[in-house]
Structures are given as structure tokens and as C-alpha cells.
Amino acid sequence: MTRNRVRGRLPVVLVLPAVAGLAFLLVPLAGLLIRTPWTSLSTLLSAEVGEALRLSLICASLATVLCLFLGIPLAWLLARSGLPGRGFLRALVTVPLVLPPVVGGVALLLVLGRRGLIGEHLDAWFGISLPFTTAGVVVAEAFVAMPFLVISVEGALRAADPRFEEAAATLGASKWLTFRRVTLPSVLPGVVAGTVLCWARALGEFGATITFAGNFPGETTTMPLAVYLALETDPDAAIVLSVVLLLVSVGVLAGLRDRWISGPT
Amino acid sequence: MTLNAELRVTRGTFTLDLGLTIAPGEVVALLGPNGAGKSTALRALAGLLPLSSGHITVGESTWDGADAFVAAEKRPIGVVFQDYLLFAHMSALENVAFGLRSRGTRKAEARAEASRWLDRVGLSGYAQIKPRSLSGGQAQRVALARALATGPSLLLLDEPLAALDASTRLQVRSELGRHLADFGGHTLLVTHDPLDAMVLADRLVILESGRAVQSGPPAEVARQPRTDYVANLVGLNFYRGRASGTEVGLDGGGTLTIPRPVEGPVHVVFPPTAVSLHAERPEGSPRNVWPVTVEAIEQHAHTTRVRLDGAPNVLADITTATLAELRLRPGDALWAAVKATETHVYPA
Numbered sequence: 372m373t374r375n376r377v378r379g380r381l382p383v384v385l386v387l388p389a390v391a392g393l394a395f396l397l398v399p400l401a402g403l404l405i406r407t408p409w410t411s412l413s414t415l416l417s418a419e420v421g422e423a424l425r426l427s428l429i430c431a432s433l434a435t436v437l438c439l440f441l442g443i444p445l446a447w448l449l450a451r452s453g454l455p456g457r458g459f460l461r462a463l464v465t466v467p468l469v470l471p472p473v474v475g476g477v478a479l480l481l482v483l484g485r486r487g488l489i490g491e492h493l494d495a496w497f498g499i500s501l502p503f504t505t506a507g508v509v510v511a512e513a514f515v516a517m518p519f520l521v522i523s524v525e526g527a528l529r530a531a532d533p534r535f536e537e538a539a540a541t542l543g544a545s546k547w548l549t550f551r552r553v554t555l556p557s558v559l560p561g562v563v564a565g566t567v568l569c570w571a572r573a574l575g576e577f578g579a580t581i582t583f584a585g586n587f588p589g590e591t592t593t594m595p596l597a598v599y600l601a602l603e604t605d606p607d608a609a610i611v612l613s614v615v616l617l618l619v620s621v622g623v624l625a626g627l628r629d630r631w632i633s634g635p636t
Numbered sequence: 637m638t639l640n641a642e643l644r645v646t647r648g649t650f651t652l653d654l655g656l657t658i659a660p661g662e663v664v665a666l667l668g669p670n671g672a673g674k675s676t677a678l679r680a681l682a683g684l685l686p687l688s689s690g691h692i693t694v695g696e697s698t699w700d701g702a703d704a705f706v707a708a709e710k711r712p713i714g715v716v717f718q719d720y721l722l723f724a725h726m727s728a729l730e731n732v733a734f735g736l737r738s739r740g741t742r743k744a745e746a747r748a749e750a751s752r753w754l755d756r757v758g759l760s761g762y763a764q765i766k767p768r769s770l771s772g773g774q775a776q777r778v779a780l781a782r783a784l785a786t787g788p789s790l791l792l793l794d795e796p797l798a799a800l801d802a803s804t805r806l807q808v809r810s811e812l813g814r815h816l817a818d819f820g821g822h823t824l825l826v827t828h829d830p831l832d833a834m835v836l837a838d839r840l841v842i843l844e845s846g847r848a849v850q851s852g853p854p855a856e857v858a859r860q861p862r863t864d865y866v867a868n869l870v871g872l873n874f875y876r877g878r879a880s881g882t883e884v885g886l887d888g889g890g891t892l893t894i895p896r897p898v899e900g901p902v903h904v905v906f907p908p909t910a911v912s913l914h915a916e917r918p919e920g921s922p923r924n925v926w927p928v929t930v931e932a933i934e935q936h937a938h939t940t941r942v943r944l945d946g947a948p949n950v951l952a953d954i955t956t957a958t959l960a961e962l963r964l965r966p967g968d969a970l971w972a973a974v975k976a977t978e979t980h981v982y983p984a
Contacts, residue, residue: 532721534717534721535721535723537682537684537708537721538715538717538721538723539723539734539738540683540684540707540708540709541682541683541684541708541709541711541713541714541715541783541792542709542714542734542735542738542782542786543709543710543735543738543739543786544709544734544735544738545709545738546709548738552723552734553723556723556725557723557724557725559725
């Protein structure tokens with residue numbers, strides 16, 4: 372009787388799908404860990420895995436740096452300038468969020484490819500060619516990941532009280548100094564959260580990368596590409612690569628979360 | 637180097653139109669109800685809001701005018717904001733040093749100067765404390781030090797004591813008075829608290845609906861209010877009327893007898909303590925006596941203020957003894973009496 376009554380308080384209509392949802396998210400990860408050939412792990416961790424992992428970390432980090440340099444000023448522009456049509460611009464910025472990454476890769480090829488609108492000139496004038504290079508990986512990852520950073524930082528900027536910037540102005544601070552010393556520190560949690568999201572998205576990037584940068588081991592084969600390739604030839608290697616990627620992502624997120632994201636600093 | 641300003645700002649249906657002159661070393665208080673345009677005036681002087689028309693000049697230099705606008709960061713100003721707006725991620729010392737650093741002072745020098753300012757406001761031990769760990773009074777003093785550290789020629793104070801509780805307020809007000817006396821530049825104090833204005837300012841400018849309705853030394857404004865708002869601030873019964881001899885016909889109805897004969901439009905004031913209340917019509921001495929009904933009774937610290945309906949309406953302060961004797965209740969009919977000699981009459 373009591374048990375029934377207690378159970379009756381939690382609506383089954385909500386609990387059942389909730390449990391199913393949780394299982395749906397966690398079971399594949401658990402399966403990955405269960406099927407991992409832990410005993411032969413060291414032999415499977417070949418030089419190629421190390422290479423792909425190194426490339427992934429470097430490219431994701433470089434893409435994140437690129438996003439920070441371009442994305443924070445963009446977020447500031449959207450949040451603080453009285454620019455007309457800001458709402459429309461904000462909508463445009465979020466397009467890469469919903470765009471299938473493969474389409475993003477095609478678009479990048481059309482613009483930055485050797486015969487592309489801009490790529491043609493880059494090649495002719497500077498001898499720079501981005502597609503199918505490591506730099507191309509960074510560009511593709513940055514293209515897909517930047518909206519995460521911009522949205523996060525812009526939200527933080529819009530929540531920050533602009534009167535602190537006025538106070539800084541009355542103290543003689545230029546707009547740039549105010550941004551560096553007052554605005555940016557006050558939205559730091561938002562910037563860190565955005566950076567983490569951006570980095571994680573870049574690390575997992577697949578579609579735009581394989582379309583724009585191709586798949587050349589040591590040069591453009593990042594971890595997600597390596598996993599996909601290995602799955603065709605050596606499923607055990609794919610599992611190991613996946614586990615490594617999983618551990619790296621979770622490790623970085625957990626580390627940052629403790630220090631930055633949760634709880635007041 | 638007198639500050640001279642004609643502040644005209646239009647925002648929607650609101651128009652600020654205020655002429656302002658501040659001599660060096662003078663403290664002018666801009667006093668007015670919420671929405672009168674006090675903050676707009678302050679923001680215009682700070683350069684945070686451009687004028688629609690008019691001008692701001694200090695000595696020879698024009699800060700705002702038909703063909704010049706000096707941005708806030710280029711004006712030699714210091715502002716103490718109502719909620720201080722101390723930078724939360726900087727220590728007290730860094731907050732005070734911020735203005736000096738922004739204006740190009742070297743780091744070590746700026747920190748030394750900031751440290752001296754913290755000493756001056758009595759916060760020498762608090763250099764490394766973050767604003768969130770400071771009490772309201774301490775934060776106010778850091779804000780004042782930050783505003784004064786750059787040696788501004790215009791100090792703007794926006795409700796500097798409004799965020800403090802009553803006990804801290806008294807002390808901070810007297811300290812602020814000391815610092816303002818030492819400050820050689822122009823000071824504009826924006827407040828809705830008459831006490832702050834009376835104690836701290838050399839001159840009051842009363843702002844209502846975007847216009848100055850009265851200005852003068854605090855004592856004069858307190859003695860001869862010109863609007864209901866000012867009369868209410870200084871706690872006087874205030875009437876407009878037309879005098880003929882010793883009789884004043886009041887605009888709102890009723891007549892008052894005044895001590896000396898005058899002619900023409902006048903203001904009549906008397907304090908609520910000058911009003912006595914009686915259950916029966918009093919006889920004798922030359923008094924103004926008229927029937928009233930009790931509208932409301934408010935208990936103050938040592939007196940009771942009674943709001944009375946009649947011709948004219950009047951406020952009366954009575955002792956607790958009188959209150960007990962009359963057993964007042966809203967709606968009671970009484971007689972109000974004021975001696976002619978208690979009234980103060982001045983030309984409108």
C-alpha cells in the first residue's frame with residue numbers, strides 16, 4: 372500500500388521516458404567501455420593513434436584560440452554596439468550551429484578552395500592553399516565551433532551591467548582599456564564556459580573537416596576521422612581510439628568544471 | 637574657472653532645461669523628486685549623455701556645445717555613483733588606482749597615490765580587500781577615494797548616501813562633508829534627501845519636472861520655500877495667496893491673518909508646531925481660527941503629526957498629551973488655530 376502510494380507520486384508518464392533517455396545516453400558509452408579490449412590496449416595504442424590524438428588536440432586548441440580572437444569581439448559587437456540589424460546578425464551567427472557540418476565543409480571549399488572565391492586569390496597572391504592541410508582542419512573546426520563561443524560570451528555580456536563601463540569611462544579609461552580591464556574580467560565565467568564548449572565541439576568535428584581538409588594521416592586525420600577509418604578495417608582499434616577520445620574530452624571538461632564553471636570563484 | 641552650463645536634454649516627452657553655475661570650491665546640491673531629471677543632468681555633465689542643445693563650459697574649455705563634445709573619458713571628472721559601481725574583480729587599492737592608471741600614471745606611482753587616498757578616507761588596512769567584503773560605508777569611502785584620486789575639476793555625487801543604513805549614514809555624511817570642504821574643484825551633489833543637501837551643500841538648486849524651481853543657500857530655501865515640494869521637504873505648511881493689508885486670500889480657499897500689512901501675491905508659511913488644535917472654538921488673542929476635520933494621524937519620534945482637511949488644509953504637530961486629551965480619530969471635527977505672529981510672509 373505504502374509503496375504504491377509513494378510510487379503514485381512520481382508520474383509514470385515522466386519517469387519512464389526519463390529513465391529511457393538516461394539509458395539512451397549512457398548505455399552506448401558503457402558498451403564502449405565494456406567492449407574495450409583492455410588487455411591488448413597497449414599494443415593497439417600505436418604511433419598512429421598518438422599522431423591522431425596529438426593532431427586533434429593541437430587543431431582543436433588552435434581553432435579555439437582563433438575563435439577567441441574573432442569570437443569575443445564579435446560577441447561584444449552583438450551585445451554592446453547599437454548596431455542596427457543586430458538581431459539579424461545574431462541569427463546569422465547561429466547558422467553554423469544548425470547547418471550540417473558537411474554542408475559547412477562544402478561551403479568552405481567553395482570559398483577557400485583553390486578555385487574558390489577567396490582561395491583563388493590566396494593561392495595566386497600569397498601561395499597559400501588551405502584545403503587538405505592542417506591549417507584547413509583548424510579553419511573547418513573554427514567555422515563549426517565559433518558560434519558556441521559567440522553565443523555564450525554574448526549572453527554573458529548582455530547580462531553584465533553596462534554602468535560599470537560608464538564608471539570606467541568617468542575614470543578616464545578608453546573603450547579598449549575598459550573592455551580589457553573591466554568588461555572582460557566581469558564576463559570571464561561566460562568566456563570560460565564558451566571556450567570549453569567551443570574546444571569540445573572542435574575536438575569532435577568530423578563532417579566539415581573531412582570535406583574541407585580531407586583525410587591524410589599525420590596531416591589532417593584527427594581522432595574522429597581515425598575512428599571512422601579504423602571502423603572499416605580494424606574495429607578493435609576504433610574502440611580504443613573512441614575510448615581515448617572519450618577520456619580526453621571528459622577529463623578536460625571535468626577539470627575545467629571544478630575550477631571554473633560550477634560554484635562562485 | 638567657473639563651471640557654466642545650460643543643460644537641455646530631450647528624451648521622449650521629458651525635457652530637462654537647467655541652467656547651472658558652480659564656482660570653484662562650491663558644493664551645489666541638485667535636489668528634486670524621482671524623475672525630476674537629476675540623473676539626466678549628472679549624466680550630461682559627466683559626458684555619458686550628449687546635450688540636445690545648450691553648453692557646458694569650465695573656464696575657457698568647452699565640454700559640450702554646438703560644435704564640441706568631450707567624451708566622458710577625456711573630462712577631468714570624478715563620479716561617485718549611487719551604488720558605487722566598484723569593480724568587483726579588483727581590490728580596493730586597484731579600484732582607487734584605476735583612474736590614475738587610465739590617465740597614464742605609472743603603476744607604482746598610481747598604487748602609492750591610491751594608497752595615500754585610502755589612508756585619507758580611513759581605510760589604510762583595506763587595500764587588498766575586494767569590494768564584496770567591504771561594508772556599505774567602506775564601499776562608499778572607496779568610491780569617493782576613487783573619484784577624487786585623479787584630482788578632478790568636477791566632482792559628481794549621485795545620491796552618495798542613499799544606499800547606507802541610517803546609523804552609518806550620519807557618520808559617512810560628516811566625513812563626506814570634510815572631504816568636500818578640502819576639495820578645491822566644483823562639486824555637484826544629486827540627492828532627493830533634503831538633509832544631505834542642507835548639510836553638505838553651499839547652495840541648493842531645486843529641480844522639478846526638468847526645471848529649476850528655486851535656488852539659493854540652504855537656510856534661505858528652508859525658510860522661504862517656493863513650491864509645495866520644497867515646503868514638504870523642509871516640513872512647513874505652505875500657501876499661495878493674494879495679500880490685502882493683513883488679510884491673505886488663499887488660492888486654495890480660506891484666509892489667513894498676517895502680522896504686517898502687505899499687498900499683492902505672496903507665499904505664507906508656518907511650521908506644523910505653530911498649529912494648535914481645539915475641540916471647541918478658542919477665544920482671545922489675534923489668531924487664525926478655522927474648522928477642520930482629521931484626515932490622518934502619523935506617529936513620529938516625539939510628536940504626532942495630524943493631517944487636517946479644511947480651508948485651508950493644514951499639518952499640525954501635537955504632543956502625545958494633547959493627542960490623549962483630544963482622543964483623535966480620523967473624521968473628527970476640530971478647530972485649528974495659528975497665531976498671526978507665527979506666520980512668515982514673503983512675495984511670490
